[in-house]
Amino acid sequence: MSLSLxxxxxxxxxxxxxxxxxxxxDLPAIGLWREKVAEQGLSESVKLLRSAGLRVxxxxxxxxxxxxxxxxxxxxxxxxxxxxxxxRAVDEAAELGASCLVLVVGGLPGVRPGEALPATGFTRDLAxxxxxxxxxxxxxxxxxxECGVRLALEPLHPIYCPDRAxxxxxxxxxxxxxxxxxxxxxxxxDTFHVWWDPRLFEDIARxxxxxxxxxxxxxxxPLPEDVLLGRGMMGDGVIDFRxxxxxxxxxxxxxxxxxxxxxxxxxxxxxxxxxATMKTRYTDVVLP
Amino acid sequence: MSLSLxxxxxxxxxxxxxxxxxxxxDLPAIGLWREKVAEQGLSESVKLLRSAGLRVxxxxxxxxxxxxxxxxxxxxxxxxxxxxxxxRAVDEAAELGASCLVLVVGGLPGVRPGEALPATGFTRDLAxxxxxxxxxxxxxxxxxxECGVRLALEPLHPIYCPDRAxxxxxxxxxxxxxxxxxxxxxxxxDTFHVWWDPRLFEDIARxxxxxxxxxxxxxxxPLPEDVLLGRGMMGDGVIDFRxxxxxxxxxxxxxxxxxxxxxxxxxxxxxxxxxATMKTRYTDVVLP
Numbered sequence: 001m002s003l004s005l006x007x008x009x010x011x012x013x014x015x016x017x018x019x020x021x022x023x024x025x026d027l028p029a030i031g032l033w034r035e036k037v038a039e040q041g042l043s044e045s046v047k048l049l050r051s052a053g054l055r056v057x058x059x060x061x062x063x064x065x066x067x068x069x070x071x072x073x074x075x076x077x078x079x080x081x082x083x084x085x086x087x088r089a090v091d092e093a094a095e096l097g098a099s100c101l102v103l104v105v106g107g108l109p110g111v112r113p114g115e116a117l118p119a120t121g122f123t124r125d126l127a128x129x130x131x132x133x134x135x136x137x138x139x140x141x142x143x144x145x146e147c148g149v150r151l152a153l154e155p156l157h158p159i160y161c162p163d164r165a166x167x168x169x170x171x172x173x174x175x176x177x178x179x180x181x182x183x184x185x186x187x188x189x190d191t192f193h194v195w196w197d198p199r200l201f202e203d204i205a206r207x208x209x210x211x212x213x214x215x216x217x218x219x220x221x222p223l224p225e226d227v228l229l230g231r232g233m234m235g236d237g238v239i240d241f242r243x244x245x246x247x248x249x250x251x252x253x254x255x256x257x258x259x260x261x262x263x264x265x266x267x268x269x270x271x272x273x274x275x276a277t278m279k280t281r282y283t284d285v286v287l288p
Numbered sequence: 289m290s291l292s293l294x295x296x297x298x299x300x301x302x303x304x305x306x307x308x309x310x311x312x313x314d315l316p317a318i319g320l321w322r323e324k325v326a327e328q329g330l331s332e333s334v335k336l337l338r339s340a341g342l343r344v345x346x347x348x349x350x351x352x353x354x355x356x357x358x359x360x361x362x363x364x365x366x367x368x369x370x371x372x373x374x375x376r377a378v379d380e381a382a383e384l385g386a387s388c389l390v391l392v393v394g395g396l397p398g399v400r401p402g403e404a405l406p407a408t409g410f411t412r413d414l415a416x417x418x419x420x421x422x423x424x425x426x427x428x429x430x431x432x433x434e435c436g437v438r439l440a441l442e443p444l445h446p447i448y449c450p451d452r453a454x455x456x457x458x459x460x461x462x463x464x465x466x467x468x469x470x471x472x473x474x475x476x477x478d479t480f481h482v483w484w485d486p487r488l489f490e491d492i493a494r495x496x497x498x499x500x501x502x503x504x505x506x507x508x509x510p511l512p513e514d515v516l517l518g519r520g521m522m523g524d525g526v527i528d529f530r531x532x533x534x535x536x537x538x539x540x541x542x543x544x545x546x547x548x549x550x551x552x553x554x555x556x557x558x559x560x561x562x563x564a565t566m567k568t569r570y571t572d573v574v575l576p
Contacts, residue, residue: 111526238449
């Protein structure tokens with residue numbers, strides 16, 4: 001198991017700078033974001049990664065597949081747009097040789113991430129939204145299979161259920177993945193999202209080789225006003241990492257451990273110091 | 289199924305005022321808080337409730353049972369104090385004739401509700417904290433049985449796992465209750481806390497007559513800065529109530545439906561208007 005820098009942790013860095021940073025700090029892998037790849041250019045990104053010899057532990061992200069739950073033509077258009085965007089994300093993941101494409105499946109149809117509820121034009125049909133995700137996956141998984149890309153379903157903390165992911169537990173992600181070959185659809189274990197789950201250890205064992213990505217960061221308490229930024233450096237929050245790392249290893253996971261932190265203080269700090277701290281904390285609190 | 293006013297919804301009202309309010313608005317039941325009962329005096333409260341002919345749908349709350357997870361003598365003292373306080377709460381519930389005593393089990397040992405993590409003196413041992421709850425329950429359930437009081441385990445939304453309740457899902461609460469007779473230990477279904485749970489409907493059916501209390505309020509989006517106050521009037525948030533109400537009824541629940549709202553705007557409003565709105569919304573969005 002090796003350490004990987006998810007480039008959103010050092011958000012100020014461009015892709016080129018993040019690649020240089022990984023090399024400078026002896027990290028063998030990097031987790032990429034589509035926005036950063038687009039800024040650098042896809043083929044230029046591939047060149048930089050190859051010449052640095054870096055593995056791409058994941059590409060973030062596809063998903064937002066629930067819009068089809070809106071009524072009538074609007075729903076149909078939203079569903080088609082989401083599929084098209086996700087096929088492009090699969091193509092990019094293939095080009096980059098990413099170990100997986102992370103899917104954040106989307107919230108209630110018509111609810112926009114981080115925004116207030118609209119007066120009309122959204123639905124509270126949570127069960128229906130979850131069905132839309134399964135339908136979209138049935139379209140995308142075979143395409144990903146053809147492209148040699150593994151989709152990785154990411155359950156998000158229930159606090160994000162209204163607007164970002166109706167996929168709320170590892171068990172639910174696992175069940176959604178089971179109809180597909182494990183090389184086509186896996187699941188993400190992100191400590192921030194799943195640390196509280198009373199079924200976590202049972203579901204990690206059950207997931208086994210379906211675990212496509214292991215992401216670590218701490219859960220801060222109290223959460224900041226923008227709950228999206230409550231992801232902290234390992235050791236700064238409430239998570240006991242070692243038992244989770246041990247369980248993921250025992251399940252047969254052989255991939256990289258990605259550190260993905262969304263945090264105003266971390267983003268304001270010198271990225272080289274952030275990476276140095278990340279390496280120390282990884283050894284001190286994450287590794288068994 | 290009848291509507292009950294949890295008195296924290298009209299927090300400005302004293303117990304006497306809340307009892308009058310229930311009578312004025314034709315509500316047959318009220319959910320009480322120990323603080324409010326203490327302000328009014330226990331025997332005076334009993335008198336007021338009897339003369340008004342009100343049922344007490346629940347008493348909030350006992351719990352905070354995890355302090356025993358602190359090391360050494362400190363842990364032992366915290367555990368003994370918690371048991372003592374909970375026995376007093378059972379006595380009060382018996383005196384008030386409450387249908388159940390709601391237990392909010394407590395968070396990680398040493399983490400105080402709503403406060404920042406202390407520099408030292410807390411533990412990240414979540415599994416251990418959950419074991420402490422089971423141990424405390426083994427002490428309290430027989431005592432509650434002797435007093436004719438039913439304990440009601442309340443799973444809280446995972447956002448409160450660090451500081452208020454390591455009990456995070458209905459399924460987990462149900463499993464914790466199973467070693468005890470169902471008249472001694474039941475579970476609470478509070479829509480705010482469980483609406484997101486992919487196993488909700490399965491677990492409501494499994495809980496059956498173990499459901500000791502059904503509480504409703506909406507889940508606001510986005511949550512306010514103080515996440516404790518994200519409980520909204522039914523219809524103001526993202527919850528689809530009817531399927532949940534139907535499932536609770538189908539499980540055999542015959543108790544009251546309590547409306548418990550923690551919300552700065554609701555608390556600032558005229559309590560009589562709040563109760564009137566609550567009655568309308570109950571009919572419009574909660575009842576099947």
